[in-house]
Amino acid sequence: xxxxxxxxxxxxxxxxxxxxxxxxxxxxxxxxxxxxxxxxxxxxxxxxxxxxxxxxxxxxxxxxxxxxxxxxxxxxxxxxxxxxxxxxxxxxxxxxxxxxxxxxxxxxxxxxxxxxxxxxxxxxxxxxxxxxxxxxxxxxxxxxxxxxxxxxxxxxxxxxxxxxxxxxxxxxxxxxxxxxxxxxxxxxxxxxxxxxxxxxxxxxxxxxxxxxxxxxxxxxxxxxxxxxxxxxxxxxxxxxxxxxxxxxxxxxxxxxxxxxxxxxxxxxxxxxxxxxxxxxx
Amino acid sequence: xxxxxxxxxxxxxxxxxxxxxxxxxxxxxxxxxxxxxxxxxxxxxxxxxxxxxxxxxxxxxxxxxxxxxxxxxxxxxxxxxxxxxxxxxxxxxxxxxxxxxxxxxxxxxxxxxxxxxxxxxxxxxxxxxxxxxxxxxxxxxxxxxxxxxxxxxxxxxxxxxxxxxxxxxxxxxxxxxxxxxxxxxxxxxxxxxxxxxxxxxxxxxxxxxxxxxxxxxxxxxxxxxxxxxxxxxxxxxxxxxxxxxxxxxxxxxxxxxxxxxxxxxxxxxxxxxxxxxxxxxxxxxxxxxxxxxxxxxxxxxxxxxxxxxxxxxxxxxxxxxxxxxxxxxxxxxxxxxxxxxxxxxxxxxxxxxxxxxxxxxxxxxxxxxxxxxxxxxxxxxxxxxxxxxxxxxxxxxxxxxxxxxxxxxxxxxxxxxxxxxxxxxxxxxxxxxxxxxxxxxxxxxxxxxxxxxxxxxxxxxxxxxxxxxxxxxxxxxxxxxxxxxxxxxxxxxxxxxxxxxxxxxxxxxxxxxxxxxxxxxxxxxxxxxxxxxxxxxxxxxxx
Numbered sequence: 001x002x003x004x005x006x007x008x009x010x011x012x013x014x015x016x017x018x019x020x021x022x023x024x025x026x027x028x029x030x031x032x033x034x035x036x037x038x039x040x041x042x043x044x045x046x047x048x049x050x051x052x053x054x055x056x057x058x059x060x061x062x063x064x065x066x067x068x069x070x071x072x073x074x075x076x077x078x079x080x081x082x083x084x085x086x087x088x089x090x091x092x093x094x095x096x097x098x099x100x101x102x103x104x105x106x107x108x109x110x111x112x113x114x115x116x117x118x119x120x121x122x123x124x125x126x127x128x129x130x131x132x133x134x135x136x137x138x139x140x141x142x143x144x145x146x147x148x149x150x151x152x153x154x155x156x157x158x159x160x161x162x163x164x165x166x167x168x169x170x171x172x173x174x175x176x177x178x179x180x181x182x183x184x185x186x187x188x189x190x191x192x193x194x195x196x197x198x199x200x201x202x203x204x205x206x207x208x209x210x211x212x213x214x215x216x217x218x219x220x221x222x223x224x225x226x227x228x229x230x231x232x233x234x235x236x237x238x239x240x241x242x243x244x245x246x247x248x249x250x251x252x253x254x255x256x257x258x259x260x261x262x263x264x265x266x267x268x269x270x271x272x273x274x275x276x277x278x279x280x281x
Numbered sequence: 282x283x284x285x286x287x288x289x290x291x292x293x294x295x296x297x298x299x300x301x302x303x304x305x306x307x308x309x310x311x312x313x314x315x316x317x318x319x320x321x322x323x324x325x326x327x328x329x330x331x332x333x334x335x336x337x338x339x340x341x342x343x344x345x346x347x348x349x350x351x352x353x354x355x356x357x358x359x360x361x362x363x364x365x366x367x368x369x370x371x372x373x374x375x376x377x378x379x380x381x382x383x384x385x386x387x388x389x390x391x392x393x394x395x396x397x398x399x400x401x402x403x404x405x406x407x408x409x410x411x412x413x414x415x416x417x418x419x420x421x422x423x424x425x426x427x428x429x430x431x432x433x434x435x436x437x438x439x440x441x442x443x444x445x446x447x448x449x450x451x452x453x454x455x456x457x458x459x460x461x462x463x464x465x466x467x468x469x470x471x472x473x474x475x476x477x478x479x480x481x482x483x484x485x486x487x488x489x490x491x492x493x494x495x496x497x498x499x500x501x502x503x504x505x506x507x508x509x510x511x512x513x514x515x516x517x518x519x520x521x522x523x524x525x526x527x528x529x530x531x532x533x534x535x536x537x538x539x540x541x542x543x544x545x546x547x548x549x550x551x552x553x554x555x556x557x558x559x560x561x562x563x564x565x566x567x568x569x570x571x572x573x574x575x576x577x578x579x580x581x582x583x584x585x586x587x588x589x590x591x592x593x594x595x596x597x598x599x600x601x602x603x604x605x606x607x608x609x610x611x612x613x614x615x616x617x618x619x620x621x622x623x624x625x626x627x628x629x630x631x632x633x634x635x636x637x638x639x640x641x642x643x644x645x646x647x648x649x650x651x652x653x654x655x656x657x658x659x660x661x662x663x664x665x666x667x668x669x670x671x672x673x674x675x676x677x678x679x680x681x682x683x684x685x686x687x688x689x690x691x692x693x694x695x696x697x698x699x700x701x702x703x704x705x706x707x708x709x710x711x712x713x714x715x716x717x718x719x720x721x722x723x724x725x726x727x728x729x730x731x732x733x734x735x736x737x738x739x740x741x742x743x744x745x746x747x748x749x750x751x752x753x754x755x756x757x758x759x760x761x762x763x764x765x766x767x768x769x770x771x772x773x774x775x776x777x778x779x780x781x782x783x784x785x786x787x788x789x790x791x792x793x794x795x796x797x798x799x800x801x802x803x804x805x806x807x808x809x810x811x812x813x814x815x816x817x818x819x820x821x822x823x824x
Contacts, residue, residue, distance in 0.1 A: 072652060073652070073654075074648065074651060074652060074809075074810065074813060075810050075813070075814075076810045093654070094654035094656065095654070096654075097651075097652060097653060097654035098653070098654045102652045104648060104649050104652065105645075107644075107645050107646075108645045108646055108648045108649055109646055109649055110585060110589070110643075110646045110649065111646070112588065112589055112592050112731070113585065113588060114570075116568075116569065117569055117570060117572050117585075117588070120569055120572055120581075121572060121581055121585055122649070122653065124572075124575060124577070124578055124580075124581035125578050125581065125582070125649075125650060125653035125654075125655055126653050126654070127577075127578060130569075130572075130573075130575055130576065130581075134569070151567050169649070
């Protein structure tokens with residue numbers, strides 16, 4: 001990391017940002033969050049167009065999760081503005097939460113409930129009548145190939161099944177914005193293909209999907225837009241083609257983020273000294 | 282370096298690394314070391330005293346000493362096994378599962394882990410302590426002294442082998458979460474009863490139940506033919522020239538060691554064949570269960586809390602405690618039956634302790650509710666409702682049983698005072714719940730995970746001791762109006778009507794509960810982000 005970049009990451013940026021765009025699915029302006037005086041998100045601004053499949057990528061500790069937590073009303077920002085589908089998140093945070101779908105991680109759900117119970121519970125928390133929630137829950141279980149596991153407790157699910165039920169809880173109230181953190185991690189290829197189909201169909205109906213991921217190939221293949229975040233700032237954003245700028249997206253990511261170095265050759269890492277070698281000698 | 286010495290060295294490296302990690306760990310280690318030295322010195326002193334007395338003691342006195350030593354050894358062995366069960370699943374550094382990647386033959390691994398346990402801090406303390414006790418036989422001839430040393434070594438080895446075997450068996454066979462929760466509940470009950478034994482034994486109620494020395498001797502004789510107590514008899518067998526008994530007991534101890542070793546090997550083999558197989562068999566639930574009766578978000582959250590309570594041994598274990606408390610007070614205060622009411626009153630306070638840290642019990646899953654835009658008022662109401670649905674009938678039932686036990690059913694003044702105390706119990710339950718609504722939104726401390734209810738997350742000890750005390754104190758202070766009315770009323774010759782504490786206690790409880798819900802809701806709404814950050818931080822302590 002250059003001295004300039006390091007210094008930028010240590011001090012809070014104070015540039016004046018234009019007002020948020022109400023037409024965007026998500027419009028972030030000069031968002032700041034500091035932990036113990038160190039900025040985790042540093043005057044970050046970003047617009048996510050409606051109907052886009054948006055990938056947010058960045059190395060560990062780049063500020064992706066902190067940003068998404070502030071966007072979804074789970075973490076109050078120190079300063080800055082977030083607008084979702086034309087509504088200011090932090091002036092009416094409960095309403096904002098109800099119009100978006102946030103995919104929880106496996107340890108962020110009530111895993112002693114059965115799959116069916118969790119989906120109905122998730123719907124009812126968002127003020128849906130029980131019968132409506134039950135009907136949608138059954139549809140979702142079918143779409144995610146979980147009908148047979150509907151009566152099983154989630155703590156007994158495989159990690160792939162748990163991932164699917166987490167995504168289903170985020171969709172039950174038919175939000176127009178879905179925020180997903182590593183949605184395809186530990187999901188088998190068949191389920192993953194089904195999930196992708198569901199998400200693509202969702203985007204086709206005008207919904208917006210924001211995913212945070214480390215898998216660059218997936219982002220390149222699935223997303224229409226991408227933002228690369230590092231040290232709490234957006235390094236590049238736009239359509240995938242714009243950000244890639246004629247290169248492979250992963251190479252472009254490494255260029256922008258830096259940190260890759262020549263692999264040091266480890267002399268003994270060639271099988272010498274193993275039990276087989278010793279036996280031969 | 283052989284595998285065994287590597288495992289032993291690793292064990293001490295990890296222990297030393299943990300001690301160095303923080304100054305508190307260092308202080309704890311020094312205190313433990315001083316305690317261990319104290320125990321060893323006390324054993325040495327006891328052995329010297331008994332050793333001086335033994336040569337002149339008659340056969341009956343020697344038998345009595347043997348009986349006491351056997352019972353102590355058996356009690357200690359069972360205690361060690363119980364402690365191992367409590368910490369089951371804590372991920373001990375001596376768990377075989379931590380070595381599966383290294384291709385160590387099962388026999389070597391078992392031996393290494395066993396010897397690492399034997400040469401660990403607790404194992405060494407036990408070994409030194411038992412070896413010190415052999416001074417009892419120092420003046421009884423070289424043969425007896427040598428046999429005492431062998432017996433001490435065997436006693437420690439068998440104790441460790443048995444506890445490891447029980448742990449291996451339970452770990453291998455009880456993989457299902459529900460079975461483990463059941464075991465935790467059972468062990469909790471046993472521990473509660475054991476903790477209360479000193480109070481029972483020291484109270485006068487045990488008069489007439491004095492333990493008959495002859496029957497204890499018969500029990501000890503029987504136990505001396507089990508692996509739990511056989512080692513104690515070895516020097517006596519040698520002194521008495523009972524060669525067959527000596528050989529038999531030695532063979533039994535060696536057979537036990539071999540059997541425990543084989544159990545460990547079998548468990549390793551079983552784990553290798555079954556790792557990853559689904560432990561849970563039940564997929565029976567078809568409908569929505571309690572959620573099926575919900576009409577709105579508060580109903581749904583209430584139902585969710587009740588579904589969880591049924592599976593959460595961390596909270597469930599409080600309910601049997603209420604019963605144990607009442608039985609204990611019924612025995613202790615047999616001569617002053619109105620004091621049995623202390624049981625329900627104390628029970629009402631204890632029931633509210635987990636509610637004062639309710640959000641920590643939900644853990645990171647609370648994020649799901651906050652992400653859905655749940656309001657503080659809905660959260661507080663659902664917690665109060667779900668708690669009262671279970672706690673209120675329990676306290677009523679406990680009150681009625683206490684009423685019957687206190688002999689107040691005959692009527693008169695005692696009946697009215699009992700009703701006052703029942704109302705005070707209910708009032709305390711309500712006010713404690715009100716206080717808990719504020720505490721749980723404000724002061725969160727780490728709790729063990731649902732799967733490992735006996736583990737002790739770092740940083741919990743101080744908070745778990747102090748914050749519940751603060752909560753209980755607040756719950757009591759806030760019932761001051763009831764106390765101020767009840768005391769002069771119940772005192773003979775009071776000018777206030779005897780029934781007055783009933784409405785005062787209920788009103789006091791209800792007002793505090795309502796205030797607790799309102800205040801707790803506001804705090805919850807204001808601190809949502811901070812609560813999530815705290816739960817995130819504590820989650821890392823649970824693993």
